[in-house]
Amino acid sequence: MRDLVMGALPELRVHPVEKWVRATAGDAVVVSSRAARLVWEPRRVVAAYAVPREDVAGELVPHATPTETAGQEHPFSLDEGGPPVLDPRTPFSAHSCPGAPLTIRTPDGDLPGAAFAPVDPDLAGYVVLDWKAFTQWYEEDEPVMGHPRDPFDRIDCLRSSRRVAISAEDAVLADSTRSTWLFETPLLVRYYIPREDVAMELLEPSSLHTVCAYKGRASYWSARVGDRVLSNIAWTYEQALHDAVPVQDMVAFFTERLDLTVDGVARPRPVTPWSDRAPG
Template sequence: MATRMGARFTGDLAELRYEPVAKRVRAVAGGRTFADSRRAVLVWEPKRVVPSYAFPLPDLRATLTPSDDASAPEHPVQLAEGGPPVLDPRTAFAVHTCPGEPLTLDSDGVTLPGAGFRPADDDLAQHAVLDFAAFDEWLEEAEPIVGHPRDPFARIDVRRSDSRVRIEVDGVVVADSAAPRLLFETGITTRYYLPREDVRMDLLTPSDTRTTCAYKGHASYWSVGAHRDLAWTYDEPLSDARDVAGYIAFLTERVDVVLDGERLPRPVTPWS
C-alpha cells in the first residue's frame, strides 16, 4: 500500500527527531558568539513542529551549568481537524517533551539562564539544543535568519493565478480579484494574496501587530470592523516570498472565500 508523505511526517511528530545540516551556523547574544559550527543539527522535540538548532558541545563557546526546570504553559493545537495535538510554536523553549537536562550558558559574563537543553538520547547526548529566542542574532553562513530555523522538509511556493477570488467578511465583499497570487506552504492551508487595488482598503484599519515568519519575513496587519488582525502583508519579504510583496492576504479561517464562484469551507487550523 502506498504511503502518503504528509501522513508519514505527521505520524513522526510524537518522536524525537534530528537532521544534520551542512551550513555554518552561529548564535550571538550580548555581542558574544556562543556557538559557531559546521556540525550543527536541527532537532524537533516530540510534538514540536518547528525545529531548534543543536550544537556539538566542543563547538560551544560558553560554560554550561545545570539549570532549574522552568515552568511554562504548553499550548497544544491541532494542525488539522482530527490530527494529533502538537505544540503551538509560541510555546516557550522551557517546555521540554523528552528527557534531558536544562542548561544555563555563560560567555564572558553574558549569562543566558535555561537557554540550553541536553537531550538524554544516545544520538544527541553530546549536543546542546539552544533557545532561538534567547539570542540576539543567528547566522547561517553570512546571512541572518529570523523567527526560527528553517525546516529543510518545508517550503513555500508562490504562483500567479487567473482564478477569481472574492473575500467576504460578515457578508460584505472586502476584496475581489482576478489576479491573485497563491502561496502554498508545507503543512499550511493555501493563502490568497491579492493586489491592493482589488481590496476595499477603506474597510481595513491598520493594526500595531507585527509577526515574523522564518520563510517570508516580517508582516504587518489590518483589522476589519470588529475582527482584529484579519489581513496582513509583507512589504519587504524574504527572497522566497518576494512575489507577494505588498499584496494582502486574509485569514481564510475567519473570512468567507469564494474561488471561481465556489464558496470554500473554512479550514480548521491553529488560527481558527
C-alpha cells in the same frame, strides 16, 4: 505523506545540516558551529538547532527549573482531526523528552536555561539551543529570523487568474482575478491579493507584527465592517524574504474567519490554530 510525517511527531527527530550556524548574544558570538543538527522534540513542529558543546563559547552549568515554572505547553492541531502538536507559543523550557536544562555562562552574563542536553544517543555531546535566548542567528552569512528553516518545508508562489472573493457578512474585502496563491508545507493555501483589488478603505493598520522564517516580517490590518472590528484579520509583507518576494506588498486574509469563494464556488472555512484567535 502527511500521515507518514504526522506519524513521526511523537518521536525525537534529528537531521544533520551542512550550514555554518552562528548565534550572538548582544555583540558577542556565543555559538559558532559547522556540525549543527536540527532537532524536533516530540510533538513539536518547529525545529531547534543543536550544536556540539565545544561550539558554545561559554560554560554550560545546570539550570534549576522548578516543575511549576518549566514552561506551559500549548497543544493544537494543524487541521481538523489531526494529531495534537505543540503550538509555537510553547516555550523552549517545556521539553517533551528526557534531558537536562542548562544555563550558558558567558563573560557578559548568563543565558538562563538557554541550552538543553537531551538523553539520546544521536545527540551525545550536543546541546539544543533556545532560539529566543539569542540576539541574532545566522545560517552561513545570512541573518535568519523566527526559527531555523526546515529543509522539508517549502513555499510555492503561483499567480492565478481564478476569481478569488473574500467577504465578511455582506462586505466584500477583496475581489480579484490576479491573486498569487502561496502554498506552504504543511499549511493551507493563502491567497495574496493586489492592494488595488482590496477594499483598503475598510482596513486599519494594526500595531501587531509577527515573523516568519521563510517570508519575513508581517504587518497586520484590522477590518471595520459596520459596527464590528475584525482584529488582525489581514497581513502583508512589505520587505519579503526571497521565498516570498512574489507576494510582497500584497494582502492576505485569515479565511478561517471569513467567507471565501473561488470562481463563484463557496469554500468551507478551514479549521486551523487561527480559526478563533488572532496571531501573536
